[in-house]
Amino acid sequence: xxxxxxxxxxxxxxxxxxxxxxxxxxxxxxxxxxxxxxxxxxxxxxxxxxxxxxxxxxxxxxxxxxxxxxxxxxxxxxxxxxxxxxxxxxxxxxxxxxxxxxxxxxxxxxxxxxxxxxxxxxxxxxxxxxxxxxxxxxxxxxxxxxxxxxxxxxxxxxxxxxxxxxxxxxxxxxxxxxxxxxxxxxxxxxxxxxxxxxxxxxxxxxxxxxxxxxxxxxxxxxxxxxxxxxxxxxxxxxxxxxxxxxxxxxxxxxxxxxxxxxxxxxxxxxxxxxxxxxxxxxxxxxxxxxxxxxxxxxxxxxxxxxxxxxxxxxxxxxxxxxxxxxxxxxxxxxxxxxxxxxxxxxxxxxxxxxxx
Numbered sequence: 001x002x003x004x005x006x007x008x009x010x011x012x013x014x015x016x017x018x019x020x021x022x023x024x025x026x027x028x029x030x031x032x033x034x035x036x037x038x039x040x041x042x043x044x045x046x047x048x049x050x051x052x053x054x055x056x057x058x059x060x061x062x063x064x065x066x067x068x069x070x071x072x073x074x075x076x077x078x079x080x081x082x083x084x085x086x087x088x089x090x091x092x093x094x095x096x097x098x099x100x101x102x103x104x105x106x107x108x109x110x111x112x113x114x115x116x117x118x119x120x121x122x123x124x125x126x127x128x129x130x131x132x133x134x135x136x137x138x139x140x141x142x143x144x145x146x147x148x149x150x151x152x153x154x155x156x157x158x159x160x161x162x163x164x165x166x167x168x169x170x171x172x173x174x175x176x177x178x179x180x181x182x183x184x185x186x187x188x189x190x191x192x193x194x195x196x197x198x199x200x201x202x203x204x205x206x207x208x209x210x211x212x213x214x215x216x217x218x219x220x221x222x223x224x225x226x227x228x229x230x231x232x233x234x235x236x237x238x239x240x241x242x243x244x245x246x247x248x249x250x251x252x253x254x255x256x257x258x259x260x261x262x263x264x265x266x267x268x269x270x271x272x273x274x275x276x277x278x279x280x281x282x283x284x285x286x287x288x289x290x291x292x293x294x295x296x297x298x299x300x301x302x303x304x305x306x307x308x309x310x311x312x313x314x315x316x317x318x319x320x321x322x323x324x325x326x327x328x329x330x331x332x333x334x335x336x337x338x339x340x341x342x343x344x345x346x347x348x349x350x351x352x353x354x355x356x
Contacts (some may be wrong), residue, residue: 005179009148009170012181013104014039017076017151019186022102023050024068024075026061030083031116032172033106037078046333058083061106062090069099070210072198074156078104081122082113084130091165092131096212096223099197100159103137103167106175109335117335118173118258123312126169127286134224136231137164138238139285141256145179147283153184158221159183162234163197171308173258173337231287237291242281243296245271249278251351252296254317255306256282258337263306265340266347275351285313297324304350306343307331 004157007015014036017019017025024299025040037054044050051068055061079087084105093217107122109115138158142148148170148253155166199210214220242260246252247351256262260281270277280296280303288297302325305314314329321327332338 003087004182006180007145008035008176008178009145010106010175011039012145012148013078013152013168014043015047015183016149017102017156018043019183020156021187021192022076022152022156023047023189024065024073025051025077026053026055026064026068026075026242027077027079028055028058028061028083030080032108032118032235033078033080033104033175035103038105042074048290051298059090062087065101066090066093066097066099069094069101070097070197070199072200073099073193074102074160076104078106080106080108081110081119084125088125090129091137092129092135093131093212094165095129095135095137095227097210097212098163098227099165100156100163101165102159103165105167105169107169107171109333114336116172118171118308119333119335119338120171120257120308121308121310121312121333122169123285123309126167127288127316135227136234136286138162138164138234138287140166140168141283141285142170142174143169143228143257143260143281144179145177148174149181149183158238160193160195162230164230164234171258182212191354214289226276235287238284239287239291240283241289241292242283243292244279244281246278246280246296246300248276249296249300250276251302251304251347252278252280252300253304253306253343253347254280254282254293254313255356256285256313259308260305262338262340262343266343269340269344270347270351273348275348277347277351282313288316288320290316293317293320294322294324297321300325302326302328302350304347305329306338306346308337309333
C-alpha cells in the first residue's frame with residue numbers, strides 16, 4: 001500500500017500487525033472485533049511464513065500465543081471484553097515468562113456478556129494486570145485510525161524490547177469506524193534484534209526452559225523484583241499523551257480513546273463561548289502519563305474526567321493530581337455513547353461551578 005487508504009479500524013490493526021512482522025495469529029470469534037481475525041485469515045492464506053488458527057476457545061488461543069512467542073514469532077490475539085477475561089490466566093503466564101505478545105481488546109458493554117456496543121469498562125482489567133500475581137501490561141490507547149496503524153507497529157516493538165505482553169485497548173466504535181490511514185513500510189524480519197529468549201531445541205547450545213512455576217518462594221520473589229525493576233523502567237521510558245488547547249486552559253477534560261474524540265468536540269463548543277477549556281488525552285494507559293498531567297496544576301484550577309464507563313481512569317487522574325486540584329467525573333456506561341453537545345453541557349456547568 002502507498003499513500004492513504006480508507007479502512008475500518010479492525011482492518012487497520014490487522015494490516016499494521018502484518019507490516020510489523022506478525023506471523024502468528026490465534027483467536028476466537030466475538031463481536032465487535034470479528035473483522036480483525038477475518039482480515040488476518042485472508043492475508044495469512046497468501047503468505048507462506050504465517051500461521052492463523054481459529055482456536056476452540058479464548059483460553060486455547062492465548063496459550064497458542066505463548067507457544068508461538070516462545071518459538072520466536074511475533075504473535076497476536078484479539079477479542080472483546082468477556083473474551084479478554086478468559087485470556088487473563090495466559091496473559092499472566094506471558095508476563096511471568098517474560099515473553100512478548102500483542103493482545104487487542106475492542107471493548108464492549110458489560111459486565112457479563114453485556115452487549116456489543118462500544119464502552120470503556122475494561123480499563124481496570126487492562127491497566128492493573130487483569131490476572132493473578134504482581135504484574136503489569138503495557139496498555140496503548142489509540143483514538144484515531146492513524147494512531148491505530150502507528151500503535152499497531154509500536155506494540156510489537158515494545159513487546160519485544162521489554163519482553164512483555166502489550167495490550168491495544170480500543171472499542172467497538174473505533175473498530176468499525178473507517179478513516180484514511182498511511183502505513184509504514186513492512187519490517188524486514190531479518191533485521192529485528194536477536195531474541196535471546198527463544199526455545200529452539202538447543203541446536204548445539206545449552207538447553208533452556210521458559211516457565212512460570214517457581215515452587216521455591218525466594219526464586220518467585222526474585223522474579224517479582226526483576227519484573228518490578230522492569231516496570232519501573234517502562235514507567236520512565238514510554239508514557240505518552242496529547243495535550244490539546246491546554247496552554248491557556250483554566251479547566252481540563254481528561255479522556256482517552258473514543259471518549260477523547262467526543263471530548264475534543266465538546267472543547268471546541270465551549271471554547272466558542274469563551275471558556276478556557278483544554279483536553280488531556282493519555283495515549284498510554286499503563287504506564288499512565290502522570291507527570292505531564294500533574295504539571296498542568298500550575299495553571300489549571302479543575303479537572304473533569306469523561307469516560308464511557310462508571311469511572312475507572314478517574315482513579316489514575318486523582319492519583320496523579322495528588323489532591324492539588326478538584327477532580328470530578330462524568331460517564332455513560334453500558335455502551336451508551338455521549339454526544340459532543342451533551343459533554344459540552346456538562347463541561348459548561350462544571351466550568352461555571354454549577355456541579356458538585
